[in-house]
Amino acid sequence: MAGEATSSKASSALSMKLLVDTKAQRVLYAEAGKDVVDFLFSLLTLPVGTVVKVLSKDSMVGSIGKLYGSVEKLDATYVRSADARNVLLAPAGGFVSGKLLQLPEPAAPVTKEVYRCASYSYTQCYNQVSTVKNLPCQVKNCSGKMTAPVVVVVPSTGSGDSDGDGDSEAAPSESSAAAGAGFVHGVVTYTVMDDLTVAPMSTISGITLLNTFGVTDISTLQEKAVRISYTEGLEMLKASLQSKTVLTDVFLGKKRKT
Numbered sequence: 119m120a121g122e123a124t125s126s127k128a129s130s131a132l133s134m135k136l137l138v139d140t141k142a143q144r145v146l147y148a149e150a151g152k153d154v155v156d157f158l159f160s161l162l163t164l165p166v167g168t169v170v171k172v173l174s175k176d177s178m179v180g181s182i183g184k185l186y187g188s189v190e191k192l193d194a195t196y197v198r199s200a201d202a203r204n205v206l207l208a209p210a211g212g213f214v215s216g217k218l219l220q221l222p223e224p225a226a227p228v229t230k231e232v233y234r235c236a237s238y239s240y241t242q243c244y245n246q247v248s249t250v251k252n253l254p255c256q257v258k259n260c261s262g263k264m265t266a267p268v269v270v271v272v273p274s275t276g277s278g279d280s281d282g283d284g285d286s287e288a289a290p291s292e293s294s295a296a297a298g299a300g301f302v303h304g305v306v307t308y309t310v311m312d313d314l315t316v317a318p319m320s321t322i323s324g325i326t327l328l329n330t331f332g333v334t335d336i337s338t339l340q341e342k343a344v345r346i347s348y349t350e351g352l353e354m355l356k357a358s359l360q361s362k363t364v365l366t367d368v369f370l371g372k373k374r375k376t
Contacts, residue, residue: 131221131345131346131347132153132154132157132221132345132346132347133154133343133344133345133346134148134149134150134151134154134310134343134344134346135148135149135150135341135342135343135344136148136341136342136343136344136365136369137149137339137340137341137342138339138340138341138342138370139331139333139338139339140338140339140340141335141338142338143366143370144312144363144366144370145312145363145365145366145369145370146312146327146328146331146333146339147309147310147311147312147324147327148309148310148311148365149307149308149309149310149319150307150308150309150310150316151304151307151308152300152302152303152304152308153300153304154308154310154346155301155302155308155310155316156300156301156302157221157346157351158310158314158316158354159301159302159316160301161354161355161358164355165209166182167186167206167207167208167209168208168209169355169359170182170183170186171186171207171208172352172355173352173355173356175187175190177356178359179359179360186206186207189203189206189207190207193252194250194252194253194254200248200249200250200253203250204249204250221346221347221348221351231267231268231269231270232247232248232249232267232268232270233247233248233249233250233251233252233253233264233265233266233267233268234246234247234248234264234266234267234268235255235257235260235262235263235264235266236262236263236264236265236266237255237260237261237262237263238262239257239259239260239261239262240257240259240260242257242260243255243257243260243262246264247264247268247270248264250264251264251265252264252265306318306319307319309323309324309327310365311365312362312363312364312365312366313362313363313364314358314364314365342369344369350368350369353367353368354368
């Protein structure tokens with residue numbers, strides 16, 4: 119069973135071919151299909167709050183991670199509502215259902231904790247839950263706080279149906295519909311440069327690129343097939359915010375000055 123799960127995850131990962139200059143230890147460019155380009159373009163749909171969420175605030179360059187952490191730590195007394203907090207910490211956007219577009223999420227626990235009013239003073243207290251602990255109960259005249267943990271079972275990764283009846287819980291949003299269709303046509307192969315510049319590929323453009331890089335000895339060139347799983351996707355997102363040699367940094371493990 120474990121072998122089958124591993125195989126399934128591997129088959130769902132994206133793939134592309136890198137042209138590597140082994141002498142300079144750099145990626146010249148990559149050949150990629152529609153799925154990879156759709157993933158790269160989907161990074162542009164991610165709100166800043168979502169980027170911080172998926173990369174973790176401690177890995178962010180600059181101060182945006184500190185800003186995100188401030189919202190996390192701010193007491194519920196000062197936040198207008200739980201919805202206001204969620205808009206900042208988990209904004210909607212290209213990050214759909216806990217996944218980067220087109221990339222399978224790594225295995226994770228299938229439950230998460232939410233909180234219910236601990237006082238149960240009114241019947242309505244049973245009908246309200248919060249993902250943030252210690253928020254005041256929203257039932258009128260109730261002085262309780264959301265501190266009683268409630269375990270909520272969520273669908274496994276990739277499932278759009280929580281009750282198994284084949285019906286989705288809600289109609290897809292416009293952004294998720296666009297994500298399903300992607301952003302580019304799949305009739306051509308695309309060239310992805312080390313700095314993530316994307317263009318349709320042709321034989322002439324490939325020769326031109328080699329001349330641009332000053333490659334005179336083609337024996338130093340090596341083709342390398344790579345897979346883009348959720349982990350590599352996060353690494354590419356992070357590198358794209360810090361570097362102009364994303365493919366080299368992520369797939370050759372070499373940090374280069376831009």
